[in-house]
Amino acid sequence: MNVDPKAKEKHELANESFRDSIATVGKKGERVWVYPKKPKGSFYNARTWVSLLLLAIFFGGPFLKIGGQPLLLLNFFERKFIIFGLAFWPQDFHLFLLAMITFVVFIVLFTAVFGRVWCGWACPQTIFMEMVYRKIEYWIEGDARQQKKLNAMPLNGEKFFKKALKHIIFIVIAIMIGNMFMAYIVGIGETLKIITASPATHMTGFISVMVFSGIFYFVFSRFREQACVIVCPYGRFQSVLLDKTSIVISYDFLRGENRGKLSRKKEPGPEQGDCVDCYQCVDVCPTGIDIRNGTQLECVNCTACIDACDTVMDKINKPRGLIKYASHDAIKTGNHKIITPRAIGYTILLFGLIVLLTILLLLRSPxxxxxxxxxxxxxxxxxxxxxxxxxxxxxxxxxxxxxxxxxxxxxxxxxxxxxxxxxxxxxxxxxxxxxxxxxxxxxxxxxxxxxxxxxxxxxxxxxxxxxxxxxxxxxxxxx
Ligand code: SF4
Ligand code: SF4
The missing domain is CATH 2.60.40.10 (Immunoglobulins)
Structure with missing residues (x-):
């Protein structure tokens, strides 16, 4: 490929006005509803398997015991905490504080090196939204185009049936999540009592479960990507946590620019890059952004655009990886080394903190x-x-x-x-x-x-x- 380097640099200096607003809010402040196309591809398949494992852990966790005690219990009401079968009291606050510091350092350092891997692969919001609720929506209402069509049509038998079925399933899943959430707070025994006994005998527990379930239903049926974009503090911190050496989902602008449609009639000129401007990467994005503009606050690193673009590259016989995990600097310099001195330094620091925490836990008096x-x-x-x-x-x-x-x-x-x-x-x-x-x-x-x-x-x-x-x-x- 022989492309004018000045044209490549244009990408970096391109109009950055898209950063002044978020993709899901219109000019008048109204919500722009995102209809992402169903992702397909190897990353999506891998994420599905990881999600299944994490969902099994989430739903199975309250039933797991170590030495007869719950694996995890965070009873803030009674100030009783059990982690991996060990009881922690408010007097263990110093350990809690150290664990929190380790966690924050972990998040900061991990994000600085590996970007938002957590958001795309392990965050409960992404897993429930993309791997549970969205899949149900695709199953009942079809892909993005059918969903738009269904929403635009007047209420008829088909629309009523599909919407009712979808929301009933959404509510049932929200109640399941609400109950499991409660089980991590009061324990599975107490939660089963709340489920099986009359609400009158467990009014506080019953109301709590209903409130949790209501919140989950609202978040996954309506609020959706806004939780990542507007509410999540981790998402809001991205601008300070990431730099040009962080490995994030990136568009290889050196390879992709100048973008341009393929034509059957005309061979692409030497100045044309590999991006055929097909918008497949934008169409699948659950936060409605165009990753070709560069790293953005809204990107949850869900990998859907990688799969979409790889499919396009396969079709046009170009190498995969026009969109990929890479840092901005790696794309610019072509040096794709992941293990850098910085990554090693951060890992050693983290390891030290984890060792310190482990020693303190082991030395903790009973x-x-x-x-x-x-x-x-x-x-x-x-x-x-x-x-x-x-x-x-x-x-x-x-x-x-x-x-x-x-x-x-x-x-x-x-x-x-x-x-x-x-x-x-x-x-x-x-x-x-x-x-x-x-x-x-x-x-x-x-x-x-x-x-x-x-x-x-x-x-x-x-x-x-x-x-x-x-x-x-x-x-x-x-x-
Ligand atoms: S830009 Fe790509 S990785 Fe980021 S949220 Fe959109 S589809 Fe997911
Ligand atoms: S999917 Fe790939 S080729 Fe199509 S617009 Fe996006 S980056 Fe360009």
Whole structure:
């Protein structure tokens, strides 16, 4: 191909006015409804398989248990969180914070290198919209052209039947998603009770499921791509997360320009690029954009335009990949290396964060113990001259097993007495008790002292707590 390089550069300097508005909003601010053509091709097939796997995980997740506990439970109402069978309490907030930081760094770095792979392949919005709801729409109403025709026709038997059938199925699926969503919050047992019992007995749960289902129905039947374009914060951040080296779905403008229709009568001139201006890539786009204008906020990297263009290239006997995963710089320079120093650096940083988080998770104590001197108390001096302090103890059992606990003093001569019976904390529960610690006067100095209490479970030290002890502010001899 021999094309004037100046013509190629024109693509980059082309009129950028399309960036001033979004494709799905008209000049008067009205919604422009997108009728994307049904995608076909190897990327679409691969995405269908990935989606099936992710849908199976989403719908099967609430039923999966590890050690009798849910795989994932995010009960914000009761502040109870179970991740991979491990219980997390609000006291584990530092871990949650670190996990969130790791996640944000992951998203930022991953996006900087690999673009919006998440949006196209794994985001629940894209999966439900493109792989569930859109497929049902194609099945009932036909491809884009038939859908437009159906919407334009006056209400008749056919239109009523198709629309009613489609929306009934949409609502049923939204209710299924709503119930599953609820199951990740309150657990599958509680959700099954909400489903099977009369709404009157679970009014809050019932209303919550209905609200979730209503939102899902609205998003997937009406709001659609607007969720990605207007609402999703990740989508809005693309302009700062991506740069010219990010691998995104790109049009190879060096190869494609100057675009022009093929003619049976005339051979294409040397200045004509491979793009035959057929608009197939635009017709399949679920966000209604033209990827040939360059990377745009609306592009969810769904790969539909790659498949569409590859089909065209096959037909005109040109190599595939006029639209492909590539960075702007890679297209410009022809260097398509994916593993760059930047990608390696980011990966190492991420790996470090993940290792740190894993170590902290593994070292996490199964209990959370607070031992404080009882408020309002000082010390008591016993008949034999020994001094004691009273402590209040609060323990959170983060495991799903009952925990009998013992307490002992570490490396100091004294006596520790548990007030009340033996300490057994209920599974996933909280226990409270009191302790009396007694020292001989020669063991402690006047005023404030510090010492350590060990907490034992089955004879093993599982936690050590540093705390204080108050002795009289006079010499031991004078007492
Ligand atoms: S431009 Fe291509 S990848 Fe981006 S949303 Fe449209 S069809 Fe999907
Ligand atoms: S599908 Fe390919 S050939 Fe057709 S307009 Fe899009 S980029 Fe050009």
């Amino acid at each position: 209990i959370e113990v607070t031992i404080l001197r009882s408020p309002g108390t000082m010390y008591s001096i016993l008949a034999d001259g020994h001094i004691n302090n009273l402590y209040s103890v609060k323990i959170i059992n983060k495991t799903f097993n009952e925990m009998p606990l013992e307490f002992r003093l570490k490396d100091i001569d004294g006596k520790l007495t548990l007030v009340g019976s033996n300490m057994v904390i209920k599974a996933d529960g909280i226990g409270q008790t009191a302790l009396i610690v007694e020292f001989a006067p020669e063991v402690v100095k006047p005023g404030k002292n510090s010492f350590t209490i060990e907490v034992l479970h089955n004879g093993e030290v599982i936690e050590t707590i540093d705390t204080g002890f108050v002795a009289p502010e006079v010499n031991n001899e004078k007492r």
